[in-house]
Amino acid sequence: MDIKVTAKSHRSNSAGAGKISFKKEWKLSDSLREKITQYAREDAAQNVYMGNRFLALRKSEVAKVAPNRSALIGQLNQDMVNMEKIREADERWLCILFGEPYEAKFQSEGTGSAIHVYDENGDEILTYTAGVGWHEKESKAETKVHGALKFAYYGAYRAARQEINAGVADMEVQSGFDARA
Numbered sequence: 001m002d003i004k005v006t007a008k009s010h011r012s013n014s015a016g017a018g019k020i021s022f023k024k025e026w027k028l029s030d031s032l033r034e035k036i037t038q039y040a041r042e043d044a045a046q047n048v049y050m051g052n053r054f055l056a057l058r059k060s061e062v063a064k065v066a067p068n069r070s071a072l073i074g075q076l077n078q079d080m081v082n083m084e085k086i087r088e089a090d091e092r093w094l095c096i097l098f099g100e101p102y103e104a105k106f107q108s109e110g111t112g113s114a115i116h117v118y119d120e121n122g123d124e125i126l127t128y129t130a131g132v133g134w135h136e137k138e139s140k141a142e143t144k145v146h147g148a149l150k151f152a153y154y155g156a157y158r159a160a161r162q163e164i165n166a167g168v169a170d171m172e173v174q175s176g177f178d179a180r181a
Contacts, residue, residue, distance in 0.1 A: 044160035
């Protein structure tokens with residue numbers, strides 16, 4: 001099963017001159033699948049599910065399709081000092097600030113003020129509230145990569161555990177020891 005995830009990203013400077021756009025593609029390649037299988041086998045031998053090496057690999061692969069939240073946060077923090085300035089801004093100004101294809105909406109009703117930042121698919125990827133600060137939310141592209149990697153790992157881990165368990169059962173039969181007794 002081939003899994004391919006595409007994440008589009010656009011950058012625009014705040015003056016609006018010259019947009020740079022690029023497309024990030026992610027694919028669960030055969031070499032990546034082999035590496036996952038290797039990590040799953042090593043983890044299964046140690047009776048550990050999703051060991052540190054796999055978790056680091058998963059994190060680095062998801063980062064390949066993730067929006068550049070740090071740049072968005074930095075841009076907002078650089079251009080606006082407090083929520084009062086944000087309250088005065090309209091949505092067009094916020095979109096110019098973040099650049100296309102990001103969209104930012106200001107919410108001032110209810111218990112407090114918040115900024116919600118959406119990617120080109122309409123997925124909320126960041127939220128800012130005065131009392132809490134920034135909160136990242138996973139995009140659909142990131143969710144797909146997580147899912148593909150976890151699915152590949154689970155299959156490899158399960159197969160490795162079955163091999164290990166079959167080996168233990170064979171050893172028990174050869175030695176005449178019945179662990180079920």
